[in-house]
Amino acid sequence: MVTTDARDRLIASAQRLFASQGVGPTSPRQVLEVSGVGQGSLYHHFPTKHDLALAAVGASVAEALAVARAELDDDSPALDRVVAYLERPRDALGGCTIGRLTSDQAVMDDDDLRDVVTAYFVRLVGSVAAALRETGLPDDAARDLAHTAVAVVQGGYVLARATGDPGAMRAAVRGFVTLLGRTTKEDA
Template identity: 50%
Template sequence: MDTRERLIESTRELLWERGYVGTSPKAIQHRSGAGQGSMYHHFTGKPDLALAAMTRSAQEMRDSAEAAFTGPGTALQRVSAYLRRERDALKGCPVGRLTQDPDVMADPVLRKPVEETFAWLADRLAGLLAEAREDGELDAALDPAATAAALAAVVQGGYVLARAAGRPDAYAAAVEGALGLLTRPKGD
């Protein structure tokens, strides 16, 4: 791994662990083993490096979700596969965690990969839910966009519940509860 990659990967880890405010250039340099000169050779400063790291985390999140969304099964089975896919629930979401950082949310450039990722996720989920509704897997009255927003909230909230309880099963319980609401017998 070259110096630029070590800097990006180290920043990704630190952002996930500490957030933007808690990630100092010195901590990045220490974690990556890169000197200050190397850091500023590849990036104009902490915001530029953080943006590269955040963009990479957002892309990995989309790629992982897309693998479930395009996997085998019906549309509802693919949504379920996404919700149930293996995650480190106690560590939380590397992109969702950034929403708690006021410096990220106040900076339109840093906020952009976060906004785009969640917009993409809501759109993909809504498309799958619409497909499931059209195929008769879900109630015809279901609003795909509103339900997609609720499912994204279940994932992010599930991370919060798991972290608060110190148990990954709290995440799993939130997901299973949401799926139970989606798959309850029609007419109930």
């Protein structure tokens, strides 16, 4: 039990450090210090930085997907679910925990880590597309529009960080939701 707890603390500490400073500059030693677990535990659970990074990025992806799927897979009308995903309050200035990894060279240069990031976006777009198909959109249109929805959120983060204004992300989402609501009603 103590061992499992140490593993979880190491992963949580790596997630926090990755989010604040990126994967590249984060050393296992820093993770060890922040986590407060013993050095033996670190090397027992994660013999290499690659093992630790894979576990931490995997955990962040699993958490982010669980949140999105809770919004996208519930029982309310399909368009409401997509709007709930889009309008979820986000830490706009902090940036997307997963999206920012695409600008982290240490992640993009590591095939295993990149695969985890790829899988996140493929599954997220797939879940949004499934909800959009339920509104009556044909397959191709639903897939395109699912890419647009996820891009609006990711680009909203970029705009908010670039301008220092969380309102820039909200404006991007609001513009899209207005268009989306209008068009989907038209189709219904």
